[in-house]
Amino acid sequence: MVNDYQQIIAKMKKTAEILSQQFDSVRAGRANPAVLDKLRVEYYGTPTPINQIAAIATPDPRSLVIQPWDASSLKLIEKAILESDLGINPTNDGKMIRLGFPQLTEERRRDLIKQVKKYSEEGKVAIRNIRRDAMEDFKDQKKKSEITEDDLKDIEKDMQKLTDDYVKEIDNIAAKKEKELMAI
Secondary structure: HHHHHHHHHHHHHHHHHHHHHHHHHOOHHHHHHHHHOOEEEEEEEEEEEEOOEEOOOOOOEHHHHHEEEEEHHHHHHHHHHHOOOOOOOEEEOOEEEEEOOOOOOOOHHHHHHHHHHHHHHHHHHHHHHHHHHHHHHHHHHOOOOOHHHHHHHHHHHHHHHHEEEEEEEEHHHHHHHHHHHHHO
């Protein structure tokens, strides 16, 4: 049973980490290579992350420079950026791509905050699904008489506390990202 708890905690922790990574990919006024993490380039027929086919640098707080190792992938990278929801037009000079990050407008900030709220809600749903699946497993154990009714009640309380803790952590991560977006 202790092993079950460790697996459940690991799943919830992983969910919070993934959510944090998703928030890193939400563009916040200054250049951050993480905004490119979710983009994939059709490189020799395989969807490939940009950071695996190019060097990404931040020469100043408002721009990114992408320098592909294979010059033939330059157009593919540019196309992937144009088709993304980044809202940034790439500048291609034939050797590298420059991305200039403009100041965020109030409207764009509100859109980004909606995106953050959507991600956080998805994270909370994932946490609750982990709890639901775990409780189903524990109820099956109860049916098989592997645990008692009292054990099940204690487990239910523990699962609820664990869920509440991780939902609160998700709320904290989301609030921090929202504050970051409004501060720019």
